[in-house]
Structure formats: structure tokens, C-alpha cells
Amino acid sequence: MQTLTVTPNEAGQRLDKLLGKYLNHAGKGFLYKMMRKKNITLNGKKCDGSERLLEGDAIQLYFSDETIETFSGPVAGMPGDAAERQEKGRPVFGGSAYSGRKKLDIIYEDGHILVVNKPSGMLSQKARDGDISLNEYILNYLIDSGGLPISQLRTFKPSVCNRLDRNTSGLVVAGKSLVGSR
Numbered sequence: 001m002q003t004l005t006v007t008p009n010e011a012g013q014r015l016d017k018l019l020g021k022y023l024n025h026a027g028k029g030f031l032y033k034m035m036r037k038k039n040i041t042l043n044g045k046k047c048d049g050s051e052r053l054l055e056g057d058a059i060q061l062y063f064s065d066e067t068i069e070t071f072s073g074p075v076a077g078m079p080g081d082a083a084e085r086q087e088k089g090r091p092v093f094g095g096s097a098y099s100g101r102k103k104l105d106i107i108y109e110d111g112h113i114l115v116v117n118k119p120s121g122m123l124s125q126k127a128r129d130g131d132i133s134l135n136e137y138i139l140n141y142l143i144d145s146g147g148l149p150i151s152q153l154r155t156f157k158p159s160v161c162n163r164l165d166r167n168t169s170g171l172v173v174a175g176k177s178l179v180g181s182r
Contacts, residue, residue, distance in 0.1 A: 002068055006057040009156035009178045015042055015059070016049030016066045021155045024070040056138055069104045072154070107171060112180030113161075114138060124163035135160055139178065147176060 001034045010018055019031050034040045035047050039062045105117040123133035142148035175181030
């Protein structure tokens, strides 16, 4: 059995949506069947998936560790070796192109938002898989500074709230939490 505790960034969404992110290789039919059979419970009670989650709710998964590992494969956009890359001091997102760039010019930061001065020539978001954008810089910054545990990237991924063209410099706001992303 494994228990998931709902974090502030996961609160407010439906249970079935969170389960779909956490067990991203399991079909929705499988998840609903497991809820009907009480193999997935919310706060120790039977659930149907439509419940809105609150911070601190406990989701119990009555599966073997192998089953959970099988159904919770790598997250799209997140390197499979993210924890290993972080341990070795390498950027979690991006490759060698990331390391050659300058540091972020952070104008303002609080618990929910980050305001960054985007330099000219940098993408706000990826256009292709191999691109390194401001979004990757922000994710690496949050992970390196301890503001975002890698484990939370499965269910919530901070992102920019506005975009600027590649050749335009200026302020970009990024949501660090679900509240800041709205």
C-alpha cells in the first residue's frame, strides 16, 4: 500500500485527474474500477473520482509496489534520470545548451509567482523537443533552490503565465504554485 498526501499545488482538482497524472500509464477504466473495488480510497473511504481534493487529503493505493511502479512511468517532458542529474549537480531540464547560458535575472519572487526579465533571443516556451526555453531555466532554478521537489513534477509543473517573442526582451511572470498560475 502507498499513501499520497495532497499538497497545496494538487488541492482543488478532481481525484480522477490527479490519479491520471500520478498513474499516467494506467487507463481511466482501470482507475475507476479500482476505486469501485476500494483498491483506491480517499481518506479511508470509498471514492468515485469526482471528489475535489483538499490539502492534506490522504489517497490510499492498495497496490503492490511493482504495480505502482509499472503504472507510474516517466512523466512527459521530464527526464527519466531527473533525480540522478540533480545529485550530480547537472540541470534537470535541458542539456549542455542550458549550462552555457547566463543566470536568470529575477525581478520579484514570492511563494506563488516569479517575475523574470527574459533576455532577447531566448524562447519563452519550447517550439521543438530539443529547444531550451525560459520555462526550463525556471524549472531548474526552482529545483536547485529547493522551491520545487522533483517528486512534485509528476502532478504539477510550474510554467510561464505570459509569453514574449524570441527576439523580445521583457518581463515574464511564472506561476510557482497552482495559486500563482491562475
